[in-house]
Amino acid sequence: MPDQPRVLVAGTAAGEVLHLEEPLSFWGGLDSTDGRIIDRHHPQADRVVAGRVLAMPHGRGSSTASSVLCEAVRAGTAPAAILMAEPDELVALGAIVAEEVYGVVVPVVVVGHEAYQSLVDGEQVTVGPDGTVGRA
Amino acid sequence: MERVGSTLRPVTLRLDERDEARLAGDEGPAVRTAIRVVTRLATAMGADRLLDVTGAHIDSCLYHGQAVLDFADHLADAGAHVAVPTTLNVSSLDLLHPELDRGDPVESRQSRRLMERFEEMGCRPTWTCAPYQLETRPSFGEQVAWAESNAIVFANSVLGARTHRYGDFADICCAITGRAPAAGLHLDENRRATLVVRLEGVSPELIGRDVLYPVLGGLIGRLVGRGVPVVDGLPPGVSEDRLKALGAASAATGTVGMFHMVGSTPEASTLEEALHGQEPDQEVTVTAADLRAARDRLSTTTDDHLRTVSLGTPHYSITEIGRLVELLGGGRVADGVAFYVSTGRDIYHEVELRGWASRLADAGVTVVTDTCTYFTPIIEDLGGTAMTDSAKWAYYAPGNLGVEVVFGSTEDCVASAMTGRVVRDEEIWADA
Numbered sequence: 062m063p064d065q066p067r068v069l070v071a072g073t074a075a076g077e078v079l080h081l082e083e084p085l086s087f088w089g090g091l092d093s094t095d096g097r098i099i100d101r102h103h104p105q106a107d108r109v110v111a112g113r114v115l116a117m118p119h120g121r122g123s124s125t126a127s128s129v130l131c132e133a134v135r136a137g138t139a140p141a142a143i144l145m146a147e148p149d150e151l152v153a154l155g156a157i158v159a160e161e162v163y164g165v166v167v168p169v170v171v172v173g174h175e176a177y178q179s180l181v182d183g184e185q186v187t188v189g190p191d192g193t194v195g196r197a
Numbered sequence: 198m199e200r201v202g203s204t205l206r207p208v209t210l211r212l213d214e215r216d217e218a219r220l221a222g223d224e225g226p227a228v229r230t231a232i233r234v235v236t237r238l239a240t241a242m243g244a245d246r247l248l249d250v251t252g253a254h255i256d257s258c259l260y261h262g263q264a265v266l267d268f269a270d271h272l273a274d275a276g277a278h279v280a281v282p283t284t285l286n287v288s289s290l291d292l293l294h295p296e297l298d299r300g301d302p303v304e305s306r307q308s309r310r311l312m313e314r315f316e317e318m319g320c321r322p323t324w325t326c327a328p329y330q331l332e333t334r335p336s337f338g339e340q341v342a343w344a345e346s347n348a349i350v351f352a353n354s355v356l357g358a359r360t361h362r363y364g365d366f367a368d369i370c371c372a373i374t375g376r377a378p379a380a381g382l383h384l385d386e387n388r389r390a391t392l393v394v395r396l397e398g399v400s401p402e403l404i405g406r407d408v409l410y411p412v413l414g415g416l417i418g419r420l421v422g423r424g425v426p427v428v429d430g431l432p433p434g435v436s437e438d439r440l441k442a443l444g445a446a447s448a449a450t451g452t453v454g455m456f457h458m459v460g461s462t463p464e465a466s467t468l469e470e471a472l473h474g475q476e477p478d479q480e481v482t483v484t485a486a487d488l489r490a491a492r493d494r495l496s497t498t499t500d501d502h503l504r505t506v507s508l509g510t511p512h513y514s515i516t517e518i519g520r521l522v523e524l525l526g527g528g529r530v531a532d533g534v535a536f537y538v539s540t541g542r543d544i545y546h547e548v549e550l551r552g553w554a555s556r557l558a559d560a561g562v563t564v565v566t567d568t569c570t571y572f573t574p575i576i577e578d579l580g581g582t583a584m585t586d587s588a589k590w591a592y593y594a595p596g597n598l599g600v601e602v603v604f605g606s607t608e609d610c611v612a613s614a615m616t617g618r619v620v621r622d623e624e625i626w627a628d629a
Contacts, residue, residue: 069241089596093262122452124344124364125261131366132264151364153241154234158366161230162264162271169241 066173068192069153072166074142079113080182081105086122087129087155096138114188115140116172116180120149130155134165142168142188146177170194210240216247216376227277231373238367239378248340248379250360253279253372254328254352256286256344257365258315259572260308268366269314272373277318280375284323284331286345287512288312289573292324293542293566300574318369324567325541327441327512329356332543337463340383342371346454347511347589350444353455355437357463359383362454382454388464389473390427390457392420393480399488400629404431408606408625410439411588413483414446416491418453420481426456427471433460438514445511446588485628492626495591495604501619504581505600506530506610507570509539510590515547517607521562522553524611530561531617535577539565572597582619584610 082104085091090100096111110133120126130152133139139159143152148171156167170192172180180186180194187195218224219232239247257265289308291297298305316322323331328343329351335341335358343349343360344367352358361381363371371377381387394417396404403409417426426447435458447453457465465471508521521538530536538557540548545566548554557564570576571594576583579600585591586607594600605613609621 070237123346124256124362126364127367128257128262128265128365131268132262135262135264135267148241148243150238150241154238154364154366157234157237157241158268159264161234162267 066176066192067148067171068168069148069171070156070160070167070169071190072142072168072188073190074114074168074188075186076112076114076141078180078182078184078186079108079110079115079140080180081115081117084118084121086126087120088123088125091129091133093129093133093136093138096133110140111138113140114142114144114186116144116177118177119145119147120152124151126151127155127158131159131162134159134167135163139167142170144170144172144177144180144188144194146174147171210236210244211246212236219374225276227272227275228373230272230275231277231370232376234366234370235374235376235378239380242378242380244378244380246379247376248383249375250281250340250342250371250377252281252335252339252341253283253368254286254341254343254345254348255283255315255320255368255372257369258285258288258312258320260289260304260311265365266307266311269311272369273314273317277373279319279372281372283320283372284328285315285320286348287324287326287568289568291565291567291573291575293545297563297565297575315369318373320372323541323543325512325543326569327514327541330512330514330541330544340377342368342377344368346448347441347445349454350448350456351441353382353388354444354457354462355440362452388455389425389475390465390471391424391478392426393468393477394420394426394428395430395480395482397482398484398629400485400625400627403485403488403625406606406625407439407442408586409488411442411446411586412488412492412495414443415450415495415588415592416483416487417443417456418447418449418451421447421451421453423452424478426453427465427468428456428458429468431458431461435461438517441511442588449589449592485626489626492604495588496602497595498582498601498603500582500601502581503534503584503613503617503619504578505576505583506534506536506614507539507576507583507585507590508537508587508607508610509565510569510571510585510587512544513538513540515544518544518548518553520607521611522556524608525556525560525562528560528615530614534614534617536562536614537565537570537575538562539569542566576600584613584619586610
């Protein structure tokens with residue numbers, strides 16, 4: 062069965078893919094002051110998510126993930142968009158509230174496992190309002 | 198341009214008239230924001246409708262950055278008020294014992310401001326992570342919107358109430374609207390046990406001790422991921438305090454929102470009931486060796502030089518404090534050891550009425566209310582070893598505080614505190 066992208070937060074974005082090999086817990090895993098991955102156990106620790114199209118399997122851990130993402134949006138250190146293999150409503154919620162309070166849209170799309178796997182770290186992609194991910 | 202993936206298939210969320218009216222702003226801007234968040238969350242969760250909730254427990258009152266305060270201001274400034282009875286989780290301040298705060302005064306002011314905004318919205322200033330220890334609590338089958346992982350797992354598993362795993366933002370939006378997505382653990386089908394956990398070769402001595410339950414919970418959290426575990430083979434009627442410790446641990450090491458225990462939790466009078474008459478997805482056997490390994494994962498050091506003991510994560514019940522008073526006897530904590538026990542202000546009131554507050558103070562024990570020592574700057578000396586009987590504290594404190602931890606039973610913690618050296622009863626962990 063082909064992957065069916067599902068838009069959790071609709072918007073447009075463009076940027077360089079940061080492809081995470083493992084789920085990331087935003088709480089305790091992401092420093093919202095500079096957008097750096099601070100989870101020492103994460104294979105991509107020290108990479109910076111700010112302005113990137115963040116591709117990851119799904120979020121992980123505490124429900125505080127939502128407010129860490131929202132805080133990153135406020136601080137201007139959030140990803141340009143988040144593409145996930147599996148749905149994660151806590152990630153979506155952080156982006157939903159950021160849009161409500163700050164008027165900044167970070168698209169969140171569930172692209173499925175196949176599409177997530179096909180994304181390559183460092184490539185340029187665009188995200189459309191209907192959830193389509195395009196390569197330039 | 199090459200397209201990644203295929204077309205979008207939207208999930209259809211059907212709203213009732215009142216939800217639609219609220220989205221249109223008929224009940225004012227605060228309700229409109231709240232219902233918009235709830236409906237968008239519902240769509241993200243794949244829900245096809247919303248349902249009514251009769252209570253809420255809020256974790257958004259814990260300050261960890263400007264964004265949570267901005268959202269509370271956004272709602273409170275627009276005149277938001279909760280529509281259902283709503284309790285508040287711990288904050289980052291102990292309002293009854295402000296002298297314990299060793300944090301940044303600016304952050305303390307922000308925390309206080311956040312707490313006030315939630316009180317303005319009509320939430321009860323209960324300041325506890327164990328709202329199930331308050332006088333009124335949800336009854337069996339009641340739909341609620343609770344945040345705080347240990348409270349969620351307790352509500353679902355022990356009370357048989359129904360809540361999804363809510364957190365920041367969602368909790369207060371559900372409370373303001375009295376609505377929640379009809380998804381996740383609100384629904385029968387998602388409460389079915391998926392993983393059967395059986396104990397084998399574990400001594401009756403260990404099964405009869407409190408310390409088994411947080412360790413087993415920590416182990417189960419790592420095994421089950423997002424599923425619903427059922428523990429089979431323990432004697433029936435396991436106490437609420439033990440179920441609480443198991444649930445809190447499993448929700449810390451994993452993302453468990455509900456567990457069953459055959460003969461002890463209300464949706465598991467039999468294994469078949471917990472499984473909804475179906476086959477489990479997975480079955481695992483836990484041995485004494487597995488439990489020893491799980492216990493050892495909760496410690497980060499072998500340094501036996503004790504500086505700190507922290508109990509009460511989740512907030513101790515009156516029974517647990519009574520047990521602590523009993524273990525302390527007439528003894529006193531050794532010089533150089535700081536001993537903290539965290540509890541809710543309601544429980545603390547009862548502690549005072551029973552005359553235990555002075556006994557704890559005389560023994561050298563500091564009672565912390567309204568907050569918890571694993572994220573609030575209270576502990577005096579983060580050097581040396583900190584000891585705890587809480588798997589949740591052991592899991593989070595090293596990362597949050599930079600402290601080295603040894604996990605032990607409550608008895609171990611008290612005995613160690615008296616001598617200033619880590620001592621643990623190893624015998625109970627032996628194979629049966």
